[in-house]
Structure formats: structure tokens, C-alpha cells
Amino acid sequence: MKAGSGMRESVSMLKELVKINSVNPFDGRGSGEAEISEFIRGRLRSYGAQARLQKVKGSRTNVIGIVKGSGGGKSLMLNGHMDTVGVTAETKNPFGATVDDKGQLHGRGACDMKGSIASMMGAIKTIADSGSELKGDLIFTGVIDEEYLSAGTNVVIKEYTSDAAIVGEPTSLGIAIAHKGYAWVGVDVHGRASHGSVPEKGIDAIAKASKLIGRLSELQKSYKSVSHPLLGNPKMHMSTIIGGTEWAVVPETCSLHLERRTLPAEPKNVAVKEVKKVVAELSAEDPEFNASVTSFFEQPGLDVSRKEPVVRALSSAYRSVMRHQPAIVGVPYWTDAALLVSEKGIPTCLFGPGDIRLAHSADEYVPIREVEKATLVFERTIQGFCGVKAR
Ligand SMILES: [Zn+2]
Structure with missing residues (x-):
């Protein structure tokens, strides 16, 4: 696997994202998502995508990026939460974004779920750089407050919809179609x-x-x-x-x-x-x-058919990158995917780098190799699901 521009972008994004403190401010102590949403908006614009901040409450904003399709294809939403859980005296260097000798990047949110946001961003950059045009719209939604009351996704669905969505929670690159x-x-x-x-x-x-x-x-x-x-x-x-x-x-x-x-x-x-x-x-x-x-x-819980076109597109992209069948799994935790399905009827599954057992832990990390692979899988899923205009 050759490191293309998308993969390099993912790794660089991951470091930047972990360095920005975006602890959920529900208890009055976290820094919130204002800085990280502005940062992501800037990067999306640098790729040539449309990008805006969507107000949720006070200074707290979602960031929405759109790569407009030329028409005739299906639209896909990529959803990732920008907030993280808090840090304590035990949390190791939470905003250091240090890389160990095993190629694992450490810090609060590295696994849950800045690794996945970084992969999505890398995929968007590759698509923007390729010069080929998508048929369906690609909508990136970086949301606030998933770790508390999901205020961010609740506001996204008031304004945006799509034919399918992927929420980038850490699944160790499995494709999750169900949770409680x-x-x-x-x-x-x-x-x-x-x-x-x-x-x-x-x-x-x-x-x-x-x-x-x-x-x-x-x-x-x-x-x-x-x-x-x-x-x-x-x-x-x-x-x-x-x-x-x-x-x-x-x-x-x-x-x-x-x-x-x-x-x-x-x-x-x-x-x-x-x-x-x-x-x-x-x-x-x-x-x-x-x-x-x-x-x-x-x-509510989540239970999406493995026959949904988004699950098929993700599975096929996974096979082309990894050269084996993906694991189709259920996950033990709750996610915003349930809202996309129950409130808007958008078929949604979960996919992302990192092991959920490390999320919220004192030494949270994500393997960089998984972030790179996820970048390629997202890229091919977008192309497969939205369709690419013949040139
Ligand atoms: Zn999460």
C-alpha cells in the first residue's frame, strides 16, 4: 500500500486534531468544540469543498463540508463527533499526539474518534485532488456533544439528509450494523x-x-x-x-x-x-x-440490514483494500447512528479505525496503519456509493 496524498493528509490531520482540546463542556470544565470545528472548516475549504459552521448552542458549532455531485448518484453522509470525554491527572499527555515505536498515536480522542475523522478528511482530499467528479453529494458532518446528549447530530438532521450514512466510531475496521x-x-x-x-x-x-x-x-x-x-x-x-x-x-x-x-x-x-x-x-x-x-x-438501538447498499459499498471497498472479507459486527456501545435511522430513516452503519476498549482510557491511542487503511476504505466507499462521473 503506497501512502498517497489522502493518507498523508489523514496522519497530519490526526496529529492536529488530537492537539486541539475538544473535551465535551457539559460539566462546565471542557474546552468545547469551537476551535476544532473552525480548524476542520479551514481544512475542508483548502480541499475545495464547501464548508460552514452550523450553530448548535452558544459558541458550539457543528462543521458541515459538502462535495457537490454532478447529479444522478446517491448521496452519502460521513458523520464524526469532534468532542471527547474529559481528562484527569492519570491521563497520559492527552494533547501531545505522540507516536510510539509501534506506530500508534496517543492522546485524548485519538481512538474515539479523531482517527476516524482524520481518515474521512484524507478521503475527501483525495477525491477533491483526483479531479474526478462524484455523481451524488458527499456530506461530511463533524458534530458536537456526542459524548453527552448528541445535540450536534440532532441539529444536523434538521437541515441535512442523505441516502445513507456512515458514523466513524472505532470498530477496529469492522463494519458494525447493530447496537443497543x-x-x-x-x-x-x-x-x-x-x-x-x-x-x-x-x-x-x-x-x-x-x-x-x-x-x-x-x-x-x-x-x-x-x-x-x-x-x-x-x-x-x-x-x-x-x-x-x-x-x-x-x-x-x-x-x-x-x-x-x-x-x-x-x-x-x-x-x-x-x-x-x-x-x-x-x-x-x-x-x-x-x-x-x-x-x-x-x-433507540440500531439494526441495519447487511443488504443495505451502504453496507455493500463499504464491504466491497474493504475487500478491495484489505484483500479479505470484513467482519460484520454488533458493537456494545450506543452511537449517533441510531438517531440518523430513527429520526430520518437514513440507513447508517459504523466503521472506523481504533479499538473501542481504548476509548475514554487513560492512555488512548490509535494505530496509524489503521487510520491509513480506513482512509482508503472511505475513499473507495464514497466513489462506489456516490458514483463517479465518466470523463
Ligand atoms: Zn465515540
Whole structure:
């Protein structure tokens, strides 16, 4: 494999992108995506692509790049999130972009997912430099806030659509067509406060919550009967528990937060309905059991057919670069791809360099070789999917 201009551009972009701090600012501490989105806009313009910033909230902007097709082809969206998770004292040289002797580039976001954005950019440059014209439009969307509430992709889909999309999350160059959704559910267990010397006059909300936790553990066992070929079973875990006020008082309330990971085919609100059912059963058995259930947030899963033209185009590009069949996989994490499918009906799959197990870690890195290969795969996928005008 010869390093063409696209691959050189990817590696240079990757270094620049990692050096720019783009930690998600949800907690008021991250730097945000303003600098990185302006930087990417500048590079897209230098390739001759149309590029603009799309306002999301405050100074936070998506960056949109478009290579206009000549007509008669299908449009493809490449989506990558520019924000990263935060850094701590343990994070090794997070913005150093150092390369080790194994050819791995280290830094916050190297794997999740600046490596993939760099590959997409390299592919766009190659196509722009080649002088050949695409038939369908190519739309690059660098988005904010994927690591928190996906505000960026939610704004992209208000203005843009396409015939298909690829989200560049790290898949170790596998083609991911499925992932779970998730739901956050809260339960407030209500008791009655009393002095610790007369606990029989109160209702201990923490003790009642422990009954609920027991039943939810049984519910989790029932998930073994439902499964998806690439994703396995649904999952649930307790996230937080808060209850009680002081030593000598029977607690009046106990609040639980839990997370349910859902299979793509499970109906909306499945998690909150399940928990409400358990609460109703406990209330029927015990007149002193009283709890209210709230649905806080929910995102759908992803399940795209391997026969979708975008999956076929990506598979064929992969085979031509790698000389073997791609792995078609499900991934354990949630991504913006689910929004593109559920909100806009855009068939979307995931592909990118880097191992997801390194994402968010204290020593995050991406193999440069994978970034280069991904560049070629993106390039050929774009050409295959959008079509190239004969000259
Ligand atoms: Zn990511």
C-alpha cells in the first residue's frame, strides 16, 4: 500500500486534531468544540469543498463540508463527533499526539474518534485532488456533544439528509450494523419518617427499596430469554441510590436510578413499563410499598440490514483494500447512528479505525496503519456509493 496524498493528509490531520482540546463542556470544565470545528472548516475549504459552521448552542458549532455531485448518484453522509470525554491527572499527555515505536498515536480522542475523522478528511482530499467528479453529494458532518446528549447530530438532521450514512466510531475496521439502545429510569420509594426509637411508627424507604432491588435482579434474569444475533441479551444495572437523612431517623425516601440497555426491536418505553409493573406487583403484595417511576431519557438501538447498499459499498471497498472479507459486527456501545435511522430513516452503519476498549482510557491511542487503511476504505466507499462521473 503506497501512502498517497489522502493518507498523508489523514496522519497530519490526526496529529492536529488530537492537539486541539475538544473535551465535551457539559460539566462546565471542557474546552468545547469551537476551535476544532473552525480548524476542520479551514481544512475542508483548502480541499475545495464547501464548508460552514452550523450553530448548535452558544459558541458550539457543528462543521458541515459538502462535495457537490454532478447529479444522478446517491448521496452519502460521513458523520464524526469532534468532542471527547474529559481528562484527569492519570491521563497520559492527552494533547501531545505522540507516536510510539509501534506506530500508534496517543492522546485524548485519538481512538474515539479523531482517527476516524482524520481518515474521512484524507478521503475527501483525495477525491477533491483526483479531479474526478462524484455523481451524488458527499456530506461530511463533524458534530458536537456526542459524548453527552448528541445535540450536534440532532441539529444536523434538521437541515441535512442523505441516502445513507456512515458514523466513524472505532470498530477496529469492522463494519458494525447493530447496537443497543438505552433508557434511564428513576424510582422514588416513599416511606414515612419516624424517630429511631419508634421505628414501628415509620415506613423504612430504604428497606422497601431493597425489596425492589431484589425483584429487579429477578427481572434481569428473565432477559436471558430474549436475544439478538449480534447483540445478545438486554441488560440492566443500578446506577445510583440515595436515601436517608441521619442515624436516628427512619428514612422517608429512597431514590434509585437505573439504566436498561435495550435491543433494537424492543418497543419504546419498555424499560419504564417493566419497572412500573414490578412496582405495581410489590404494591399489591405490601400495602406499605409506595413508589413512583419516572422515565428520564431514552435512545433507540440500531439494526441495519447487511443488504443495505451502504453496507455493500463499504464491504466491497474493504475487500478491495484489505484483500479479505470484513467482519460484520454488533458493537456494545450506543452511537449517533441510531438517531440518523430513527429520526430520518437514513440507513447508517459504523466503521472506523481504533479499538473501542481504548476509548475514554487513560492512555488512548490509535494505530496509524489503521487510520491509513480506513482512509482508503472511505475513499473507495464514497466513489462506489456516490458514483463517479465518466470523463
Ligand atoms: Zn465515540
